[in-house]
Amino acid sequence: MDGHFRAFTFVDRITAVEPGRQIRGRYTIPAGVAEFPPSLVAEAIGQLAAWAAMAFLDFASRPVAGLAGRVQVHGGALPGQTLELAATLDEVGEDAVSYGGTAHADGRLLMQLEHCVGPMVPLADFDDPAALRERFALLCGAGAMPGGFPGLGPLPLELGEGEPGRTARADFTVPAAAPWFCDHFPRKPVFPGSLLLHVNLQLVAALAAELAPGRWNLREVTDVKLRAFMPPGERLHLQARLTVLAGDTAQLVVETRLRKRLIGGARVALTTEGER
Amino acid sequence: MSNTNITQEDIAAIFPKVAATMADALGCDVEKVTLGSSLIDDLGAESIDFLDIVFRLERAFKVKIPRGKLIEDARGDLSESQFDQGGVVSEPGLVRLKAFLSEVPAERFKTPVKVADIPRLFTVETFCKIVLRQQRAAAAPPA
Numbered sequence: 001m002d003g004h005f006r007a008f009t010f011v012d013r014i015t016a017v018e019p020g021r022q023i024r025g026r027y028t029i030p031a032g033v034a035e036f037p038p039s040l041v042a043e044a045i046g047q048l049a050a051w052a053a054m055a056f057l058d059f060a061s062r063p064v065a066g067l068a069g070r071v072q073v074h075g076g077a078l079p080g081q082t083l084e085l086a087a088t089l090d091e092v093g094e095d096a097v098s099y100g101g102t103a104h105a106d107g108r109l110l111m112q113l114e115h116c117v118g119p120m121v122p123l124a125d126f127d128d129p130a131a132l133r134e135r136f137a138l139l140c141g142a143g144a145m146p147g148g149f150p151g152l153g154p155l156p157l158e159l160g161e162g163e164p165g166r167t168a169r170a171d172f173t174v175p176a177a178a179p180w181f182c183d184h185f186p187r188k189p190v191f192p193g194s195l196l197l198h199v200n201l202q203l204v205a206a207l208a209a210e211l212a213p214g215r216w217n218l219r220e221v222t223d224v225k226l227r228a229f230m231p232p233g234e235r236l237h238l239q240a241r242l243t244v245l246a247g248d249t250a251q252l253v254v255e256t257r258l259r260k261r262l263i264g265g266a267r268v269a270l271t272t273e274g275e276r
Numbered sequence: 277m278s279n280t281n282i283t284q285e286d287i288a289a290i291f292p293k294v295a296a297t298m299a300d301a302l303g304c305d306v307e308k309v310t311l312g313s314s315l316i317d318d319l320g321a322e323s324i325d326f327l328d329i330v331f332r333l334e335r336a337f338k339v340k341i342p343r344g345k346l347i348e349d350a351r352g353d354l355s356e357s358q359f360d361q362g363g364v365v366s367e368p369g370l371v372r373l374k375a376f377l378s379e380v381p382a383e384r385f386k387t388p389v390k391v392a393d394i395p396r397l398f399t400v401e402t403f404c405k406i407v408l409r410q411q412r413a414a415a416a417p418p419a
């Protein structure tokens with residue numbers, strides 16, 4: 001369990017919490033990682049919200065990734081930066097938590113999440129409730145030592161045949177082993193939904209490179225839905241499809257299939273405006 | 277909470293917004309969403325879609341939709357044990373359920389009806405009625 005609370009944990013300290021209602025915390029991105037993509041900033045906000053939900057439910061249940069209504073990207077996070085995280089829980093129930101949240105760095109808003117929903121699962125199926133209780137106390141107290149995240153490592157896409165400038169397709173094999181499975185989750189390793197979003201955004205970037213010349217930046221992701229867990233070793237089929245190209249804006253739909261079943265989807269908006 | 281005073285006109289008035297909301301949640305064309313569409317069998321909804329639909333309807337109509345309450349309302353004044361007998365809806369429970377889900381054609385209630393399969397009966401009209409009931413509950417003066 002070397003990677004537990006290290007390899008895929010993005011909250012170092014909880015600075016304020018009202019369980020079930022709101023929570024603030026921070027996370028310092030290790031200086032040595034190559035990148036900290038937007039999907040991991042969203043993951044950090046989600047993890048913070050999860051702590052508030054788990055504490056409210058006395059660590060009997062935990063939320064998993066399910067829905068994200070809107071992920072607004074205002075800027076990129078850099079290695080070495082400290083993210084100031086905040087989440088507000090609209091509702092915590094036995095079946096789901098709904099929340100929104102933000103991430104700032106150096107006083108600048110990087111990301112805003114709205115209308116997120118995490119379905120609840122029995123915590124003991126995924127992790128050790130006692131270990132989580134202890135970790136929560138540590139985070140609310142002195143905080144955890146930063147620097148556990150080793151970086152993502154390669155997540156290669158096998159690009160397939162698409163229609164240039166309209167559709168891009170790729171296969172992606174969930175790694176059979178990776179450091180972050182120790183953390184996500186110790187008793188039930190599954191590919192994080194935020195990393196599925198990350199590989200989908202890589203496919204979007206490949207398609208965007210074929211669009212009208214311009215430096216395309218991620219503006220927002222909406223209607224994110226994850227329908228199934230993705231165990232290690234699964235082979236996923238990804239598709240990105242351009243739906244609107246108008247001036248400095250491009251809109252795309254991404255879909256992920258496991259065999260023939262649609263297991264994930266999202267809408268992505270890109271813009272050429274502004275440096276991120 | 278019963279279906280009293282919910283008219284077809286009431287349902288027709290909110291159906292377009294309910295249909296658009298469901299189409300957004302399910303990623304399908306809005307034309308596919310009819311009043312009689314079964315969410316699971318016709319529209320392919322899974323459990324995550326039910327959560328998505330409920331939260332979107334709450335935002336669209338500014339109501340709260342307590343998720344366990346639908347079965348509780350269908351039960352009426354029957355206790356849980358009177359309604360659910362070993363995971364199967366009892367005879368009196370089925371009478372209540374059919375009255376509560378009056379929009380669902382009788383032939384869809386294939387006996388025995390498992391309690392866990394009740395959501396399989398839900399149609400778009402079921403959710404129209406849920407929204408209307410919650411709107412009325414919110415507007416009612418406090419007891």
